[in-house]
Amino acid sequence: MRIMIVGGKRKAWFLAKAFIQKKHKVTLINKDSEYCTKLSSDFEEAIVINGDGSKPFILEDANTKNMDIVIAMTSNDADNLVVCQLCKNIFKVPKTMSLVSSPQNVEIFTKLGVDTTVSSVAILTSIIEQRAFADDIKNFLSVGGGEVVLFEISVTSDSPICDKTLSQANIPQEASISCVIRNDQPIIPKGFTKILENDKLVVVAIAEKQETVLEAILGGK
């Protein structure tokens, strides 16, 4: 895939590194000429362009029309929106993504035609909020616009679910145990699967019922 990253400092650096490792062709546009020097010395495989990626002529120089994905990650939401809209409307890039500083812009950007919008603030706060209340939860993920959560919990001997089959266990309507990880082996559970101590459960739940679901699986504390 040909991927373009516009703006961003450390996040852009790590993202570029990940994409290059997976053998994608990466183009980086950055306003900061010193940072461009660093980027081009760190990533010999990447094309690095110094300029304002919200200007049509810079995007043209960067061969934007041949990109598969453009990711805007400047610190300014307005710049990110313009980058994505120019790429989409002038250069017909199939997939545009934007990072936003303000969480409320996720919905607005989607409405204004950006394909995927990510708010690091929203993701971070939701992870911290969830972890603050439940130490037992791992790998928390929020999907479906935050309505659905997916997480991993470990079963202890005093969990109400321990030593019961899924059909015996009293799993609330709003949740489903999608996977059981036992001794590092994933098992897709059926009604007859017995939950044992030290099992790790991958649970999908409706976000607002998360507390009820946790109580049913782990017991009240």
Added chain:
Amino acid sequence: MRKKTNAKQSVMIVGCGQLGSMLAENLCEGENSVTVIDSNDSAFKKLSPNFGGFTICADAMDPESLRDADIENMDIVLVTTDNDNVNIFVAQLAKEIFNVPQVIARLYDIKREGVYKEFGIKTICPTVLSAEAFRNEVL
């Protein structure tokens, strides 16, 4: 200046720079209700002491501030900050999120203009206007 109607219109001006402040005063002379927004309080010093409209110190890129400034009941929003991308963003908030009937934004970059026509936002480019004025003087 061309007068369209005599009916009182609610106008919001985003950015109280040279252009924004001049527009605010011009439009206030009619029967219009004018609200000027700028993120910098000292920008309002450009308005004359007898300016009869409202001034709100807020970040126009924040939809909540726009809502608090009653953007939903505006007939016209004029976006005149000195940053093209901010103008593009605010104009689209006004048009697409708050459904303001008439939105006009200043854009310095002529090339970006084409893209934003299709979003139903009218744009005014100072370079184009100056070029026309110069040409009219010469020819």
